[in-house]
Amino acid sequence: MNGPNGDLGDAIAELSLLLIAEETLDSTLRRVADLVVNLLPHCDMAGISMLSEGRIGTRVATSDAARRIDERQYEADDGPCVAAVRTGEAVLVVSVADQRRWPAYAKEAELEGLVSSYTVPLQGRERTVGALNLYSLSSSFGSADRVVVEELATHAAITLANARAYQRTQDLVQNLNEALRSREVIGQATGILMVRERCSAEAAFEILRSASQTANVKVRDFATRIVENDTPRSAC
Numbered sequence: 481m482n483g484p485n486g487d488l489g490d491a492i493a494e495l496s497l498l499l500i501a502e503e504t505l506d507s508t509l510r511r512v513a514d515l516v517v518n519l520l521p522h523c524d525m526a527g528i529s530m531l532s533e534g535r536i537g538t539r540v541a542t543s544d545a546a547r548r549i550d551e552r553q554y555e556a557d558d559g560p561c562v563a564a565v566r567t568g569e570a571v572l573v574v575s576v577a578d579q580r581r582w583p584a585y586a587k588e589a590e591l592e593g594l595v596s597s598y599t600v601p602l603q604g605r606e607r608t609v610g611a612l613n614l615y616s617l618s619s620s621f622g623s624a625d626r627v628v629v630e631e632l633a634t635h636a637a638i639t640l641a642n643a644r645a646y647q648r649t650q651d652l653v654q655n656l657n658e659a660l661r662s663r664e665v666i667g668q669a670t671g672i673l674m675v676r677e678r679c680s681a682e683a684a685f686e687i688l689r690s691a692s693q694t695a696n697v698k699v700r701d702f703a704t705r706i707v708e709n710d711t712p713r714s715a716c
Contacts, residue, residue, distance in 0.1 A: 495613035509540040512636045516614060517542055519632070520625055522596070524617040526644045529561050530610040536565055539610070546615055551584070556584035564599040564611045570630060574599045574620045589615075596620040600633040602640055612636060662700040670709045 520716040527541035527550045536554055541547035553559030559582045560571040573579050573674040574596055575705070576589045589597065602610045612633050614621065621629075673684035692702035 505539055509640065510542075512640070513540055513542050513612075516612065516629070516632060516704050520614065520621075520628065521588045522616045522619050522621055522625060523614045525615045525661065527613040527615075528602075528610060529565060529566055529613060531608065535609075536562060546613065549588055549592055549594065549597075549615060550613060552588035553582070553585050556582075558582055560597055560599040561587035561611050561613050564601045568601050568603065568608045570626070571599045572621060572626065593617050596631060598625065600629055602633060602637040602639055604640065609637070609640065639656060642664075646698075665707055669706040672706055 509528045513528055516526050517523050525541070525543040525546040527538050529536050529550060530539040530609040538547050538550040538554075541550065549602050550561060553561045560573055563569075563582075564571045576586055576594050576596060579586060583641075594615055595618060595635055596616045598614045600610045600612045600614075602612060612629070614629060669688055670681055670684045673679070674681060677684060677687060679687070688703060688706070690700045695702060
């Protein structure tokens with residue numbers, strides 16, 4: 481049976497072996513959250529918060545209760561998660577019942593039966609991009625947990641950065657493909673209009689643009705209609 485260091489090493493190895501190309505960003509994050517819950521005896525549930533355009537939101541959670549605790553903090557704009565993301569420093573709540581710093585968080589946490597929480601910021605390229613929120617319904621997180629979580633969070637942040645970079649690349653490729661398809665169909669529609677109206681390419685495109693505005697649809701969508709209507713249907 482592996483000891484704590486062996487378990488941590490296995491967890492880090494699993495993170496490093498995640499095949500980003502075969503995972504969506506959410507599925508990658510969910511695997512990270514599940515990994516932490518399985519690794520730490522005191523951790524009953526977890527959530528991963530992401531910072532996007534200045535707003536914090538839960539991207540994945542291992543339970544509805546974890547998501548509710550996270551979201552209550554966002555609503556109040558206060559709590560361990562919010563503090564960790566804003567300061568870039570880990571926040572340990574040894575006892576939810578005894579802490580008085582975040583009343584809105586404490587109220588929701590106690591309703592969910594939470595005993596302790598530990599939030600670790602996820603750092604990417606020298607800035608905080610989110611946080612790993614760990615929740616215990618049984619006992620308090622201790623110093624041994626902190627060492628494991630902070631080490632794991634470092635590698636989780638690398639995995640997250642890789643996943644986000646891959647996702648951005650995929651989005652860019654998709655956008656470029658969409659642009660190429662749009663250009664192709666618009667070119668086809670323009671050619672059809674040039675023949676039909678006996679006009680120049682510029683005039684045909686202006687006809688297409690004006691017609692799309694009148695119909696209140698995108699130029700590409702209107703061009704698609706023209707191409708589809710002009711294409712002979714195959715005999716069945």
